Amino acid sequence: MSEPKPGRFWGSEAAAGLGLISPTAIYAILLLAAPLAFVIIASVLTDGYLQIIPKFQLCNYFGECASYKAGADGTLVETQKYLGAWSDPVLFSVMMRSLFVSILVTVATVALAYPMAYFISFNVAPARKGIWLFLITIPFWTSYVIRVFMWNAILGFSGVINSLLIGLNLIDKPLDMTFSIQAMVITLAHSFAPFAILPIYVALEKIDRSFLEAGQDLGENRFTTFLRVTLPLSMPGVVAAVLIVFIPTIGDYVTPKLVGGAKFPMIANVIEILMLKGDNKPLGSAIAVSAMVIVGLISVLFLFLNRRYLRGPK
Amino acid sequence: MRISGLKLYAIVFLIFLYAPIVLLPMFAFNNSTVVSFPLKGFTTQWFQNVWNDADLWQAVRNSLLVACTSSVLATSFAIFAARASTRYNFPGKGGLMGLIMLPMVLPDMIMAMALLVVLLGLGVQLSLVTVIMGHILICTPFAVAILSSAFQSLDKSLEEAAYDLGEGPISTFYLVILPLVTPGIISSLLISFTISLDEFVVSNFLGSKDKLLSVYIFGQLRFPKSVPTIMALGAVLVALSIVLLALAEYFRRRGIAKTGAKDTGGFL
Numbered sequence: 001m002s003e004p005k006p007g008r009f010w011g012s013e014a015a016a017g018l019g020l021i022s023p024t025a026i027y028a029i030l031l032l033a034a035p036l037a038f039v040i041i042a043s044v045l046t047d048g049y050l051q052i053i054p055k056f057q058l059c060n061y062f063g064e065c066a067s068y069k070a071g072a073d074g075t076l077v078e079t080q081k082y083l084g085a086w087s088d089p090v091l092f093s094v095m096m097r098s099l100f101v102s103i104l105v106t107v108a109t110v111a112l113a114y115p116m117a118y119f120i121s122f123n124v125a126p127a128r129k130g131i132w133l134f135l136i137t138i139p140f141w142t143s144y145v146i147r148v149f150m151w152n153a154i155l156g157f158s159g160v161i162n163s164l165l166i167g168l169n170l171i172d173k174p175l176d177m178t179f180s181i182q183a184m185v186i187t188l189a190h191s192f193a194p195f196a197i198l199p200i201y202v203a204l205e206k207i208d209r210s211f212l213e214a215g216q217d218l219g220e221n222r223f224t225t226f227l228r229v230t231l232p233l234s235m236p237g238v239v240a241a242v243l244i245v246f247i248p249t250i251g252d253y254v255t256p257k258l259v260g261g262a263k264f265p266m267i268a269n270v271i272e273i274l275m276l277k278g279d280n281k282p283l284g285s286a287i288a289v290s291a292m293v294i295v296g297l298i299s300v301l302f303l304f305l306n307r308r309y310l311r312g313p314k
Numbered sequence: 315m316r317i318s319g320l321k322l323y324a325i326v327f328l329i330f331l332y333a334p335i336v337l338l339p340m341f342a343f344n345n346s347t348v349v350s351f352p353l354k355g356f357t358t359q360w361f362q363n364v365w366n367d368a369d370l371w372q373a374v375r376n377s378l379l380v381a382c383t384s385s386v387l388a389t390s391f392a393i394f395a396a397r398a399s400t401r402y403n404f405p406g407k408g409g410l411m412g413l414i415m416l417p418m419v420l421p422d423m424i425m426a427m428a429l430l431v432v433l434l435g436l437g438v439q440l441s442l443v444t445v446i447m448g449h450i451l452i453c454t455p456f457a458v459a460i461l462s463s464a465f466q467s468l469d470k471s472l473e474e475a476a477y478d479l480g481e482g483p484i485s486t487f488y489l490v491i492l493p494l495v496t497p498g499i500i501s502s503l504l505i506s507f508t509i510s511l512d513e514f515v516v517s518n519f520l521g522s523k524d525k526l527l528s529v530y531i532f533g534q535l536r537f538p539k540s541v542p543t544i545m546a547l548g549a550v551l552v553a554l555s556i557v558l559l560a561l562a563e564y565f566r567r568r569g570i571a572k573t574g575a576k577d578t579g580g581f582l
Binding site: 016017018020021022025031032138147149153160193247250267271272275281284288292 | 321323330331332333335337338341391394395397399401403407411414416417419420423424427428430432435450454509512513514515528531532535544551552555556559
C-alpha cells in the first residue's frame, strides 16, 4: 500500500484496504475459519482409533454409527457401535438442557440488565455515567474461574445466603441450592451481566429525549410512554444483548463443572469427553456443529421476529 | 435527593455483581480451612501459602509470558484490521471483519477444540506457543473494538493536512495518526493482557504440562485443602486487575480527549 502502482486494482481503495487487513484476515482464516471448516468436515466422516477415516456418513448426526480400528492385515475392524448426536437419548438431552439453560440465562440476564441500563441512561447525570459503566465492567474482568467458584460459597450449605437466612431466623435448615440448574443460571447470569447492560445502554442513549416529551404531551403517562416509545426504540440494543448472551452461554464449560457439580453436563463438557478421552472426534464434531446450527437458527429466527425494530430510520 | 425504586434496584444489582469479589478478601483472611460462614478469625497464612507455592509462581510466569505476547500480537493484528475497516471500503469487508470478530461470541470450547484437532492432526506439539495462538484469536476482537473507536474519532482532515505538507502515507501514519491513537493502543494492550490472563478454556485445552495461572487455579479448586490459598490468590488478582483496568480507562479517556471526540462509554 506504500507505493501506488499503475493499473486499476493496485493503488485503488479496495487494494489498499485488502492489503492492510490481510495480515489479520489471513491469521483468522488459517487459525479460525480453517479449523471450523475441518470440524464441519470431520462431523460427516468415520471414527477410527486415534484417527479419522475419510469415509462419508451422516450417522454422527442421525442413526447408528460404528467405530473402526485397523486390524493386523490393514483392514478395518469394527470396535464398537454408537448412536448419532440427535439419536442418542443422552446426547440429545444434553443438547436440550444446554439450550434450556441458555434460554433461561438469556431471559434472566436481559430482564435484569434492562432496568440497570435504563437507570444509567436516564437517571444518572451525564458526568457520572462513565463511572457507573466502569463499576459494571470491573467484576467482568476479574478472574473468571474464581468468580464462578465463589457462587458455591454464596449458595452453599454454610454459604452467605443460608447463613443470612438462618441468622435472621427465616429458615431452620439450610437450603440446598448448589449443584443445580438454578445455581448454574444464577452464575451464568452474573458472568454475562455486563455484556447485556452495555448494548442496551448504548441503544437507550441514542433515543432522542424529545420523543419522550412528545409522547407525554400527546397524553401518554410515563408507563405507556415507556411501552410505546422507549422500549421499541431500544429494541436493537435488547436484540444485541440477547444474542451476545445466548450464543456463548450454550458452550460454557466452567460453570457446569464448578457450579453444576458435574451432574448437569452441557454441550462443551460432552464435546471435551468425546474429543479427548472418548476419542470419537467425528461424533464430538457433530455435536459442536449441531450446537452452532441450533444457536445459528435461533439467532436468525430471533432477528427475523424483531425485524421491524431493526430497520434503520425511514 | 429521594431514592427512587430504580436507584434501589441499581444498588441491589451492584451488590449482586460484586458479591463474589467482595467475599474473596473475607475468605482470604479467614482463619479456617473451610470456605464458609461464620468467619473464624484473622490470618495471613493463606497469603504466605501463595507466596511459597513454587508451582504457582511457575504458572504466573507462564501466564505473564503468554499475556504479554498475546496482547502485543493481538493489538498489532487489530491495528491493521481497525485501520482498514475504518478508513477503506473494499470487497469482502463485512465477511472478513465478521470472521475476525467471531471469537467474541463463538463458544470458546468450540474454537479450542477445532484448533486442537487441527494442531494435533498436523503433529504440532502443545506448548505455550499453541496457547498464544488461541489467545490472539480471542483478544483480537476486543482490541479491534477499542482501536476502531480510536481510529474512527480521528479527524480525516489532519491526515489530509499532512499529505498537503508533503508527507507520504507511511510518515503520515507515524507522525500524525500513531500519536493520536497511542492511548487507544495502550488501552487495547491492557485489555488484551487482562483477557489473556483470565482466559481458561483455550489455555486448558491448547496448553501442555506448562500450566497457566487460570488452569492451575481450576486444578487446585478440586482440592478443598487448597481452596483458602486460592481465595488469597484471587484477592491479589482482583486488586491487580482493578489497577490495570483503571489504567486502561485512563488512557482510553485521554485518547478521546486528545482527538476532541465525545465519550461514548465503556470498553465494549
